[in-house]
Amino acid sequence: MVPHLATALQGPINELEQRILDGMPAIERWFRLEWMEHTPPFYGAVNVRNAGYKLAPIYSDLFPSGWNHLSEEVLPLAVQAGTAAIEKICPEAKNLLIVPSNQATEDAWRKSSYLSNLLQLKRVFQLAGLNVRFGSINPQLTQAQTLVLPDGQSITLEPAVRDPRRLGLANFDPCTILLNQSLDTGVPGILEELHEQNLLPPLHAADASRLNSRFLSAYDEIAKRFAKLIGIDPWLINPLYELLPTLTASNAANVELLGEKVDALLGKIRRKYKDYGIHEQAVVELKCNSRRGKGGVLAISQSAGLGALLAKVEAEHGDDIDLSAGLVLQEAVMTQERVNDRLAQPVVYTMDRYVVGGFYKVQAQADASATWQVDAPLFLPLAFERSSHLPDPEYKPGASVPNRFYMYGVVARLAMLAVSYELEATDPNAEAEGFL
Amino acid sequence: MVPHLATALQGPINELEQRILDGMPAIERWFRLEWMEHTPPFYGAVNVRNAGYKLAPIYSDLFPSGWNHLSEEVLPLAVQAGTAAIEKICPEAKNLLIVPSNQATEDAWRKSSYLSNLLQLKRVFQLAGLNVRFGSINPQLTQAQTLVLPDGQSITLEPAVRDPRRLGLANFDPCTILLNQSLDTGVPGILEELHEQNLLPPLHAADASRLNSRFLSAYDEIAKRFAKLIGIDPWLINPLYELLPTLTASNAANVELLGEKVDALLGKIRRKYKDYGIHEQAVVELKCNSRRGKGGVLAISQSAGLGALLAKVEAEHGDDIDLSAGLVLQEAVMTQERVNDRLAQPVVYTMDRYVVGGFYKVQAQADASATWQVDAPLFLPLAFERSSHLPDPEYKPGASVPNRFYMYGVVARLAMLAVSYELEATDPNAEAEGFL
Numbered sequence: 001m002v003p004h005l006a007t008a009l010q011g012p013i014n015e016l017e018q019r020i021l022d023g024m025p026a027i028e029r030w031f032r033l034e035w036m037e038h039t040p041p042f043y044g045a046v047n048v049r050n051a052g053y054k055l056a057p058i059y060s061d062l063f064p065s066g067w068n069h070l071s072e073e074v075l076p077l078a079v080q081a082g083t084a085a086i087e088k089i090c091p092e093a094k095n096l097l098i099v100p101s102n103q104a105t106e107d108a109w110r111k112s113s114y115l116s117n118l119l120q121l122k123r124v125f126q127l128a129g130l131n132v133r134f135g136s137i138n139p140q141l142t143q144a145q146t147l148v149l150p151d152g153q154s155i156t157l158e159p160a161v162r163d164p165r166r167l168g169l170a171n172f173d174p175c176t177i178l179l180n181q182s183l184d185t186g187v188p189g190i191l192e193e194l195h196e197q198n199l200l201p202p203l204h205a206a207d208a209s210r211l212n213s214r215f216l217s218a219y220d221e222i223a224k225r226f227a228k229l230i231g232i233d234p235w236l237i238n239p240l241y242e243l244l245p246t247l248t249a250s251n252a253a254n255v256e257l258l259g260e261k262v263d264a265l266l267g268k269i270r271r272k273y274k275d276y277g278i279h280e281q282a283v284v285e286l287k288c289n290s291r292r293g294k295g296g297v298l299a300i301s302q303s304a305g306l307g308a309l310l311a312k313v314e315a316e317h318g319d320d321i322d323l324s325a326g327l328v329l330q331e332a333v334m335t336q337e338r339v340n341d342r343l344a345q346p347v348v349y350t351m352d353r354y355v356v357g358g359f360y361k362v363q364a365q366a367d368a369s370a371t372w373q374v375d376a377p378l379f380l381p382l383a384f385e386r387s388s389h390l391p392d393p394e395y396k397p398g399a400s401v402p403n404r405f406y407m408y409g410v411v412a413r414l415a416m417l418a419v420s421y422e423l424e425a426t427d428p429n430a431e432a433e434g435f436l
Numbered sequence: 437m438v439p440h441l442a443t444a445l446q447g448p449i450n451e452l453e454q455r456i457l458d459g460m461p462a463i464e465r466w467f468r469l470e471w472m473e474h475t476p477p478f479y480g481a482v483n484v485r486n487a488g489y490k491l492a493p494i495y496s497d498l499f500p501s502g503w504n505h506l507s508e509e510v511l512p513l514a515v516q517a518g519t520a521a522i523e524k525i526c527p528e529a530k531n532l533l534i535v536p537s538n539q540a541t542e543d544a545w546r547k548s549s550y551l552s553n554l555l556q557l558k559r560v561f562q563l564a565g566l567n568v569r570f571g572s573i574n575p576q577l578t579q580a581q582t583l584v585l586p587d588g589q590s591i592t593l594e595p596a597v598r599d600p601r602r603l604g605l606a607n608f609d610p611c612t613i614l615l616n617q618s619l620d621t622g623v624p625g626i627l628e629e630l631h632e633q634n635l636l637p638p639l640h641a642a643d644a645s646r647l648n649s650r651f652l653s654a655y656d657e658i659a660k661r662f663a664k665l666i667g668i669d670p671w672l673i674n675p676l677y678e679l680l681p682t683l684t685a686s687n688a689a690n691v692e693l694l695g696e697k698v699d700a701l702l703g704k705i706r707r708k709y710k711d712y713g714i715h716e717q718a719v720v721e722l723k724c725n726s727r728r729g730k731g732g733v734l735a736i737s738q739s740a741g742l743g744a745l746l747a748k749v750e751a752e753h754g755d756d757i758d759l760s761a762g763l764v765l766q767e768a769v770m771t772q773e774r775v776n777d778r779l780a781q782p783v784v785y786t787m788d789r790y791v792v793g794g795f796y797k798v799q800a801q802a803d804a805s806a807t808w809q810v811d812a813p814l815f816l817p818l819a820f821e822r823s824s825h826l827p828d829p830e831y832k833p834g835a836s837v838p839n840r841f842y843m844y845g846v847v848a849r850l851a852m853l854a855v856s857y858e859l860e861a862t863d864p865n866a867e868a869e870g871f872l
Binding site: 024025026027028029030031032033035036073074076077080081083084086087091092093094126127128129130131132353354391 | 460461462463464465466467468469471472509510512513516517519520522523527528529530562563564565566567568789790827
């Protein structure tokens with residue numbers, strides 16, 4: 001079962017795939033040099049959307065929780081990358097504490113899938129040479145809890161214990177702590193001031209601290225340089241966007257400004273579509289700049305009626321969203337990949353500088369709507385078949401799953417490189433060093 | 437088709453597998469720390485023999501030529517390891533020159549298989565971000581030659597061009613040169629004094645320069661420490677051996693000494709067999725200490741008739757072997773693995789510090805002889821099925837191919853670590869530094 005593109009217009013994406021395959025050694029060397037200068041995120045997941053005429057990294061998750069969805073064949077890649085990453089951070093590392101998500105209240109399937117993810121991470125890091133245990137920072141967990149999964153595996157979550165300088169478990173002192181929760185509502189005190197231990201990712205990578213605008217600005221620069229390297233229009237891998245101040249439906253001037261920005265961006269997109277002979281409706285998405293809280297995305301295809309639309313969103317979701325850092329208006333890139341009749345969206349997993357696997361999020365119910373969102377809660381994971389194979393430039397573009405996966409992996413790495421730039425810019429320690 | 441052990445006595449090997457699986461994080465950490473201190477060989481292949489009651493690395497090849505025999509699934513591991521290795525050696529590397537074997541006179545099948553090996557290496561290093569070309573140092577190759585393989589792929593071999601300081605091709609200046617010939621008859625002048633380029637492996641890794649005794653002595657130390665780490669008898673992974681001076685059949689005192697040594701070593705082996713309840717015939721192997729030339733192994737199960745045996749070998753093979761560095765008498769470890777009725781011997785491939793795959797050398801003709809040698813020219817490669825899967829301690833020892841492969845990979849890495857110790861001891865530059 002291999003996803004296929006639903007769109008009839010496959011020209012630009014195939015040309016992009018060809019350029020990327022032709023440029024393979026140059027691309028890999030370029031990444032190698034970039035990673036000499038910039039520290040890759042410890043691990044990550046990038047949602048990539050393939051619209052048939054362009055590709056875009058839509059979401060970068062620095063606390064990925066779908067390791068169990070990768071195919072068994074690619075896990076040794078994660079082990080090898082994990083070994084390399086640990087060696088750089090703390091070569092003498094013996095004990096690793098994984099801090100899982102606090103969300104133990106989800107429905108049974110989600111919880112079980114998440115626990116499988118934790119067990120997969122444990123396997124990977126055991127094989128990288130670490131003793132791995134789980135330390136929950138959920139205050140409601142007051143004693144060790146062993147859970148049995150439907151497949152018979154069991155997992156023990158223990159309450160993390162904090163002393164003035166270190167975080168650990170009773171009789172387990174880790175030199176490295178791996179966060180597997182996104183900290184989207186803020187950083188709890190129990191994780192602060194841990195200067196003696198390696199905290200991965202660092203706290204300033206918490207979703208509550210990240211702004212989409214910082215990522216987008218770094219990605220702009222990277223996409224431009226990469227596009228120059230392989231001789232393509234950067235637009236083929238980078239959606240157009242615009243930053244906006246905080247807007248409220250009750251402020252008429254604001255709504256008018258939004259309307260102007262929407263029209264301007266739709267106009268730009270339509271011109272690009274015309275240049276490339278793309279017969280799609282231009283759509284833009286409005287989302288919060290801050291990644292704190294639940295976020296959400298509003299798809300807009302015309303400026304008319306924006307005031308009413310905003311008022312509706314505010315009434316329904318006002319409490320869930322953080323408008324403090326303004327908004328981002330961005331060209332929508334709709335997924336055009338299908339598995340049978342279901343929309344499918346590739347997710348690429350990285351560890352250190354390496355792509356270690358991926359899967360498709362496949363829509364659980366058949367639905368023709370291409371506006372289906374990334375973050376739809378229901379999906380069926382579909383590990384990339386043959387994603388463990390090497391790309392082969394001998395194949396025609398679009399005809400080889402490994403080649404397509406390689407292309408997704410390149411775009412995912414561009415996104416992770418942008419995250420690396422972003423985290424350098426927001427690193428509080430780097431700033432402190434500046435004063436020395 | 438999964439190889440199985442022919443021997444009835446599977447106890448010790450299964451216990452070893454269990455100890456190795458139980459010790460996984462500790463073992464991986466131990467390797468991590470060792471590789472901090474010792475540089476792994478750039479690439480390598482280790483022939484491992486599984487006698488059912490013990491395991492041993494029998495041969496370490498620092499110029500492996502069977503990359504085409506690895507399964508497609510594991511090649512990304514080689515790419516990832518190659519990327520890491522290149523990054524350490526020369527992060528700005530752009531061009532890689534592979535120096536292939538001079539042997540273009542072999543029969544068609546062998547040649548075609550070897551050329552496939554070269555193409556596989558090219559794929560791996562292209563994906564690691566290098567432009568790869570082949571520079572032959574065979575003086576008979578005077579102009580570029582393009583050969584088409586039976587599968588339709590083509591390969592171009594060009595004559596390597598030497599200037600006073602560098603080796604390259606017309607219009608191709610590599611910063612790194614990868615040797616894929618074992619230099620078993622010596623190092624040709626064209627490869628000497630290349631101080632500006634990275635030569636991998638270094639020239640003192642040439643087979644003509646290596647002595648088996650140096651490897652064995654390093655492996656002794658490593659096997660002892662590793663055995664202590666996981667709580668086993670080092671004999672389970674290390675054959676007994678004895679170094680001997682040069683012997684000739686015409687010297688009666690020499691032959692007598694050999695007889696005594698043979699009896700002593702057979703006695704030691706028989707005591708071990710008794711301790712472990714092993715009902716096998718004790719056998720020792722006699723081979724040259726020097727790895728120059730073709731070598732060869734003489735299996736001996738009794739001291740009687742040694743003079744005649746030696747005389748026969750001298751008459752038949754005297755010109756092929758180099759006795760200058762003496763001989764090694766070593767406990768024979770016979771392979772007891774079978775694919776159907778054929779003897780099978782695992783070969784583990786490494787790149788940098790990582791195990792990246794393996795295959796079985798399977799005897800081409802059915803033959804019950806367990807004395808079949810490693811270096812028998814005819815073999816059918818059989819990629820490890822599921823070798824790309826992670827080991828899983830939940831399986832009973834002997835019941836899981838990934839677990840067995842993990843065990844082989846551990847022993848292969850112990851051998852590569854011994855090579856690393858050996859090459860440190862023989863590094864001419866390290867010696868020169870000692871004088872500073």
